[in-house]
Amino acid sequence: MSSSRRPTARRSRAAVLDSSDDDPIGRSGPKAYHRSRSGCFTCRLRRKKCDETRPFCQSCATYALKCVYRPPQWWATNEQRGGQRERIKGRIRQTKVMEKNCSLREYVNKIKALCEEDPATSSFGISQAMLPEPNPFAISAQGPYQRSASIPGALIGLPIEPKPEPPALPAPIIPFDINIGSGQQMFLNNNPLQNNLALSEFGTMNLAMPTPPLASNEWFANNYNPLQPFDPINLQGGFAYPNRSLSTCLQTMMPVEEKDRHLVEHFLDNFMLLIFPIVDAHQAGPARIREVFGLMQNNRAFFHCCLSVGAIHLKSSMGMEDQMDHDIMQHRYDAMSQLCRHLNKKSGYMQVIDASLALILFHCSLGEPDDYLPDVPWTSHFQGVSHLVKKLNHAPSQFNVSLIAWIDIIAATMEGATPLFSHTYRTKHLSGHTSGLQQLMGCDDRVMYLISEITCLESLRLEGLVDDMAILSHVTALTRQLDWTEPVDPRLEVPFTSGGAVVPERLTKIITALYRIAARLYLYSLLPSVDYNDLAITTWLDTMVEILKYIPAGSSGFDRCLVWPLFIAGALASPFSNFRRVLTERVVALGYLGKLGSFGKMYRVLKEVWRESGGLVPPTGDEDDSHDAAEDPDFPINTDGLIITWQLEDPPQEPERTEVPELRQVHWRDVMKRNKWNFLLL
Template structure:
């Protein structure tokens, strides 16, 4: 697709590009000011020379070194390099601290505020930052950078403001005191055998939330203002709706084996994580209302109840999350691993909630917050095994199961695996819309790639196909394409774009996708002795070769009796996962084509990829399967021929009322807008622009 001959026209300009790049680098390397602070000089940044702290250092919250005498560490050698590394670390730590403070503020948890109390013994300690790295912090500055790159954060990713989460629902229950918050939380019925979902630790409760000033006042009758819309028995009914219908609809490929614990962890989490419990009730009531909308009988009162429940349960979920956040910030995530995991579960569940109800204004906030918490639970990718061992069933602590066998996961382990897989998935797909590399890309190789034991290939720690139907290697490559797109745009802005390097990296990724598709079709070039991919990627200087489908399946031990009993269903699931993976792979080829060649819907390679994906979409056994391939559906739809438009509309329509339960409606809205502008779009357009065409980035999962 991306032959070098195709880009010979660019070779003549390479020397000019190199010249401009060299000039840019040399000019940026100059010290901007002879009177500025030594911090800015070392970082090669312009200094406003304000004293005692310049504006640049103040915004980044790093040490501002001022002196008339040149510091000893400015020696042009090893000590200067060490100081530069130390400043980079400070920038990173303070950027994380700013993100965390913003998120705590959005949860109404002020890290420096101690409420007054009439009881001298009842003192609420200040909440320290979430960051495990520590570091001092100055006053909050909303204009401070939120990334480690010394530049203001991506403006497309808004700061954390939990109040904005509620703004999409317009009539949440009024804020309540901490005691009222607990009273409003429905408990499991006393006559059941279930234990009540425990309240969050009796840590100091944060200040109650208030609705934004822009919120319209919604009158709530006195008879119902302090009562949940559904009774306790009804809550149990909706929990079962969530377990039996909602969760399988959202994650149709997730069917863990009995010997792995099945889905029992989910009931355990619902029983112990009240924030997730309330979010699940809200999703169940929303799902119930959507189904009622498609029913032939009029159910207006029930629909009104379901809407009220959605709003009410979300408000309770946010209150529980605030309490959990306040609690873990007293001791830090490292001292409360399980509670930190609970907060991660709650935030990722809110992210799932955002996508499901098409709340496009808030998913970036929840994604960034979940990423911060995850990075504190797992500071380094290779900490995964130790973290999992810490949460293991005591009976199996330290036990190493044979390769290919089912591992008996504890509820905590299974929950962390599920929500980590979900977070990695959301992070990758969001990167294509936010024009940035996946934030957690450093974790991909350790968690998603097959492991090696001598000459034996072992299955990866996480297999995304078990959760979302698409094999991990394709999603990893999509993440690498997003990173390539971000690199290309950054290099173009800097005037240093090398088309040779761009094409080399793209050719490596293209070959990886095509070899992966062949592998799914049982014609794996690597098993046949081909080293084309290694050769192609060595030319691209990408470090390690791109991911490839795992061959560890051949090492799996015989299935358990239940799997044999359900052989036809199991085989259908395997075939469906292969079809879904190929759909994603062909869409990734289309995405890669636009990154390298620009917006060219009539390009033969693009036409071929679009048609191949469309053919596979037409083989899906159920219209509901479309919900699991929304991103590929939108990618090829945007580049489709005008004569194919109705085919996409018909596919979406076949989902019936459930079309609105998820991001499919948003994807169709993106496509319709792109089609309407087809005549005005030029080759500079790309898929990231498509994903923002509605005025905000969309998360198509």
């Protein structure tokens, strides 16, 4: 008996020694570690080691795979896991092939080389722009904004003659200078300061009244490429959406491969209804549709951009995991390859501009806050656009002028820098010329020009080129200019007729009012030692809440057009402000659209700002509310896809002590830098 037991004991000891090889400290072998049960499910499916970095582990980030730490849908059965494993293998093969082509990296490098190129060697000069109106961006092409003036240029146009007081608003706004004062004194933290800088030093030229907005038929009149006859659209009555879809019209105009047909159809029939709501309100479709169809026909980079966006929207709207990732990346790389070809040939710059602007705008309309797929940042796209505009031998289309101005001004507020074409906006503001911004995004051009000037002032402040007294003077002057944009009739009306049709004049008046308040908040935040509980800030936020009541919440409203004003207001809203609750309710009303594009990114940043400031974040009843718990390494994760049963502890016998959270002011830009968020919140 003893002899028969001895081999068994030897085998058991050998098994113990063999199992020690699985220890990561031991010898290398087929299994050199104990696989973690808290790693991401993608690594578990691939049987790879996971470093458990949140939100993306290194292994998933290397191959642009979706990294999930909660049980995904495909984890339920072995059959679903097998299908997901094959999709992951295909994505890895695609990533390796595309890395060899280096389309994304090559495009970024070419943009950098373009930015470093000497303007004297450009193939086209700005003076060659021979269209009836000179190149609207030629003014600032000679160099960056000159900071030697040390004051924003909009102060030159400070109105001297007093403006008649308009009637009171339904929800009255406290005058901006409540803590700044007027006349000979200004106030800093309620302490009087002597006003040593007379506003008359900034100039004596009266502000020119702006010219009337361009008619809707003028706005698209300057397209760079003539389009072919377009029969499916009735130019008198607009496009008949109920009778015929946009995708069926495109089939008669250009051939589309069968494998891409569903992406084209989804882009035209679904996404096209989301990207230009203000343009749609001003005109019933034909000009916009003709423009997009023409670009899809004649610009392959734009075409692949549309297909990639169609795949993204299909993935988001249908709640897919990563089934569309292959199509998204394939067309994204194809678009970049087409752009690289144009840059290599040093021709087709207008096509590069059109495609680059589409890549920026579409991603702002649809991109997710945590996009794990590789992409070119919007900053690179816009750098290329800003430099290529100076190389054109003619002016861009009016639509592109409006889009570039919109991106430039909002991008400058994101980075705290001077807009690239700030001098152009300053000149247009003083001469009363519009850029078509009101027809594109709903805000009066004059207010957008003043936001550009406020950004110039912030840039000077961040660089230490102005002291506190100068900031106070500039804030006072810019405040008066914002007052100058107030309408004579401040009454607001619901922007819909009794039949449900949108009244564009009412809508743009509401949007302009919200942008104007956001501009005041943005300007006020530049004051030294600003307090978010200040009476002026709380009153403006309450007024914004009242104005939002004119716009219905949900997908039938226009909240996705108000990303920037909602963001500025939310960033300055104290934990006790009613604005936080109202904004959260409107996010919930949007459904899945509230998670996409700039709107979803805006709310993501605001939640982090509110969390770091010590206040409570209003719950939305969504999975994202448990984001912090999911990123906690100690958070229990179900490895088998089963429901976790939480065991609540018995309540303490002693009465609970409610701890008041420590409240502090957190700047949203610091939060974005810490989280490495490079968002453009259009």
